[in-house]
Amino acid sequence: xxxxxxxxxxxxxxxxxxxxxxxxxxxxxxxxxxxxxxxxxxxxxxxxxxxxxxxxxxxxxxx
Amino acid sequence: xxxxxxxxxxxxxxxxxxxxxxxxxxxxxxxxxxxxxxxxxxxxxxxxxxxxxxxxxxxxxxxxxxxxxxxxxxxxxxxxxxxxxxxxxxxxxxxxxxxxxxxxxxxxxxxxxxxxxxxxxxxxxxxxxxxxxxxxxxxxxxxxxxxxxxxxxxxxxxxxxxxxxxxxxxxxxxxxxxxxxxxxxxxxxxxxxxxxxxxxxxxxxxxxxxxxxxxxxxxxxxxxxxxxxxxxxxxxxxxxxxxxxxxxxxxxxxxxxxxxxxxxxxxxxxxxxxxxxxxxxxxxxxxxxxxxxxxxxxxxxxxxxxxxxxxxxxxxxxxxxxxxxxxxxxxxxxxxxxxxxxxxxxxxxxxxxxxxxxxxxxxxxxxxxxxxxxxxxxxxxxxxxxxxxxxxxxxxxxxx
Numbered sequence: 001x002x003x004x005x006x007x008x009x010x011x012x013x014x015x016x017x018x019x020x021x022x023x024x025x026x027x028x029x030x031x032x033x034x035x036x037x038x039x040x041x042x043x044x045x046x047x048x049x050x051x052x053x054x055x056x057x058x059x060x061x062x063x
Numbered sequence: 064x065x066x067x068x069x070x071x072x073x074x075x076x077x078x079x080x081x082x083x084x085x086x087x088x089x090x091x092x093x094x095x096x097x098x099x100x101x102x103x104x105x106x107x108x109x110x111x112x113x114x115x116x117x118x119x120x121x122x123x124x125x126x127x128x129x130x131x132x133x134x135x136x137x138x139x140x141x142x143x144x145x146x147x148x149x150x151x152x153x154x155x156x157x158x159x160x161x162x163x164x165x166x167x168x169x170x171x172x173x174x175x176x177x178x179x180x181x182x183x184x185x186x187x188x189x190x191x192x193x194x195x196x197x198x199x200x201x202x203x204x205x206x207x208x209x210x211x212x213x214x215x216x217x218x219x220x221x222x223x224x225x226x227x228x229x230x231x232x233x234x235x236x237x238x239x240x241x242x243x244x245x246x247x248x249x250x251x252x253x254x255x256x257x258x259x260x261x262x263x264x265x266x267x268x269x270x271x272x273x274x275x276x277x278x279x280x281x282x283x284x285x286x287x288x289x290x291x292x293x294x295x296x297x298x299x300x301x302x303x304x305x306x307x308x309x310x311x312x313x314x315x316x317x318x319x320x321x322x323x324x325x326x327x328x329x330x331x332x333x334x335x336x337x338x339x340x341x342x343x344x345x346x347x348x349x350x351x352x353x354x355x356x357x358x359x360x361x362x363x364x365x366x367x368x369x370x371x372x373x374x375x376x377x378x379x380x381x382x383x384x385x386x387x388x389x390x391x392x393x394x395x396x397x398x399x400x401x402x403x404x405x406x407x408x409x410x411x412x413x414x415x416x417x418x419x420x421x422x423x424x425x426x427x428x429x430x431x432x433x434x435x436x437x438x439x440x441x442x443x444x445x446x447x448x449x450x451x452x453x454x455x456x457x458x459x460x461x462x463x
């Protein structure tokens with residue numbers, strides 16, 4: 001799986017950081033960073049949660 | 064063996080419940096029932112992007128039409144559920160059909176309250192659903208002045224959107240400050256000043272005693288005797304949970320569907336979102352919460368527990384979170400604040416309208432408010448979820 005973030009849609013709610021801190025981080029620059037673009041399957045449930053909880057639908061997964 | 068799951072309510076909580084059921088491997092019959100004709104859509108953009116005209120209504124849909132193929136739903140839209148027979152495990156619909164279930168998830172949401180005693184007429188509107196937003200946007204195209212009744216988050220977002228369209232706006236609020244006094248009167252005063260600076264005529268401490276006009280609205284009369292001529296009246300004075308269809312079913316209904324910590328209202332029956340009162344371990348109570356993230360969390364939670372069954376269910380524990388976008392400000396709030404909690408600004412200032420504030424109850428930090436400071440909110444949410452003492456939260460502030 002590959003994590004794709006639409007930074008134009010990202011509104012910095014930070015719910016993805018909470019759901020999957022291994023994968024998402026808001027940097028000192030105030031921008032969302034994807035730490036692991038292709039997370040291992042073990043993180044699948046957390047990334048799914050991040051996708052589901054994003055209020056702007058900014059996160060998607062490409063298989 | 065679970066063969067049939069029925070979800071009543073095709074908005075955010077209901078949709079997330081169906082998605083979770085499929086994600087977790089449920090491959091039986093899955094029915095999604097919604098009383099609106101539209102497939103599930105997102106509400107937050109209605110008061111902003113849709114009203115301002117930057118989004119077309121279709122952009123609020125969560126999934127494209129073909130995006131439902133993978134969920135393999137029996138989607139019944141535009142038909143209302145009228146009752147449930149808990150013993151027979153059957154939901155009865157307004158068109159005379161029914162849906163049988165092994166597990167039921169109720170996510171029927173809430174509807175707007177009307178101004179008491181005011182007859183419906185053209186130009187008197189509320190904003191809750193997609194059709195409301197389309198109707199209101201159409202009215203705004205030919206309007207020059209809008210009166211908004213209620214200075215809650217919806218009313219103020221509509222006010223900001225109307226100002227963005229160049230309309231004259233009057234907001235009428237019966238409380239002395241907009242929003243909720245529990246957020247702290249200094250913050251509420253800041254929000255009032257922000258709207259006045261943007262040209263909103265904000266009247267607090269007065270209520271609407273009459274709406275006048277023949278077939279369509281011409282104005283409102285306030286409790287201080289003043290009359291305001293207007294083209295459109297938007298009412299935003301709160302919502303009522305949609306539980307009438309469950310009366311007599313045997314479920315406990317008290318300002319929503321009362322559920323245990325597993326989200327269960329009766330054996331095999333779960334509730335989620337605006338209609339539900341799920342016992343929340345972090346909260347210490349069973350609040351009815353009307354926030355976007357609550358609908359997601361409870362939709363997911365109900366689906367997981369519906370599959371797990373009572374013996375393996377998890378109990379709900381969540382720190383409530385909401386946000387509001389008004390003009391160029393993002394207001395975010397996490398936790399719970401009550402009227403006598405102390406609010407302390409730990410970063411920024413009211414004057415800058417950019418700040419982080421913490422709320423103290425006893426020796427605990429119970430909530431955080433951020434205006435245009437999203438990173439601070441994320442940091443404090445963790446501390447609030449962990450119930451850290453007040454001093455520890457302040458130390459974290461100093462360390463950042």
